[in-house]
Amino acid sequence: MSPRISPVTRVVAIGIGAALFFVLGRFLAIPTPIPNTTINLQYAVLAVFAVLYGPLVGVLAGLIGHVLVDATGFGMWPTWETGSAVFALIVGLVMLHNHVREGEFPRPTLVRFVLAVVVANAVTWVLWAPIGDVLIMGEPASKVFTQGVIAFVVNSVTAAVLxxxxxxIYARSRTRTGSLTLDR
Structure with a gap:
């Protein structure tokens, strides 16, 4: 059973997660040929935080981090900002009851993680953000769905692999429960 995460640890994780999301999203976004669509390394980090600290930490880190990215240069896009929260929520919920923090990351957990990332990216970038842009922002459907499909593909690959x-690496760095024995 996973040790409980204290409220203080959750707040610190939200702050660190949001800061990492901001730095990666603002300064390490790799442009694609599609306007306003980038390869984003921050979704790998956001997925890791959702796995290690739970969906609530992921949701808040993603939302705060994405708002900071947009507020400092890209303009506010509420459907894409909340999309980061949706992504983290799905990954965090699918990955509940994992034992990565205890040093266990077996192949079935990796497969579940990859599936969570792909499903979360599909829901977020192929449905949530483009539909929201059409309904709320009045954007042309062909434009935002093209952006969404590209975001789905590149974010799925980067988040799943990284x-x-x-x-x-994190799991291997942890001491597994019951792995230490007393020599007599």
Whole structure:
């Protein structure tokens, strides 16, 4: 059973997660040929935080981090900002009851993580954000759905690969419960 995460730890994780999301999203976004669509490394980090600290931490880190990214240069896009929260919520919920923090990251957990990332990206970038942009922002459907599909593909790959690597390294760095024995 996973040790409980204290409220203080959750607040610190939200702050660190939002800060990492902001720095990666603002300064390390890699442009794609589609306007206003980038390859985003921050979704790997956001997925890791959702796995390690739960969906609430992921939701708040993603929302705060994305608002900061948009507020400092891209303009406010509420459907894409809340999309980061939706992404983290889905990953966090699918990955509940994992044992990565206890040093366990077996292949079935990795597969569940990759599936969570792909489903979360599909719901977020192919449905949530584009539909919201059409309904709320009055954007042309062809434009925002094209952006959404590109975001789905690149974010799925980066979050699954980098997030999986980060979680694997993290799990290996942890001492497994019951792995220490007393020599007599």
């Amino acid at each position: 997030g999986g690597i980060i979680l694997g």
